[in-house]
Amino acid sequence: EQLLFVLPVAVGAIMSIKNFNNSFNNHHQRLRGALYGIIWLQALTGALRSCRGSKGGSAWFIAHWLLGSAVCVLSVINIYTGLGASHEKTSESTRLWTIILIAENCLIVFIYLF
Numbered sequence: 001e002q003l004l005f006v007l008p009v010a011v012g013a014i015m016s017i018k019n020f021n022n023s024f025n026n027h028h029q030r031l032r033g034a035l036y037g038i039i040w041l042q043a044l045t046g047a048l049r050s051c052r053g054s055k056g057g058s059a060w061f062i063a064h065w066l067l068g069s070a071v072c073v074l075s076v077i078n079i080y081t082g083l084g085a086s087h088e089k090t091s092e093s094t095r096l097w098t099i100i101l102i103a104e105n106c107l108i109v110f111i112y113l114f
Contacts, residue, residue: 006043009036026088028081035074042067072094
């Protein structure tokens, strides 16, 4: 199962390294690199899950939950830093995309809370 979710991340990483400027000179690129690492670490902790009720189970749960939450929050932040980087590079307005993504994030939070 974990492989099903990690493979698209690996493909995306390979494509971005191959096709884009990856000098890691802005926050978006550095955060993207950190996210790749955290996603692989999250998959590893999922694969190494201990049996329910065994010693270390609560530590595993906390680590897995923190990594998952970090991926979610950092991914949203990375979207907006990417929009900022795109605006700096092209001088094109990203206002419409920003509004759309804010609305989408609000909808996801609303659904999650209710």
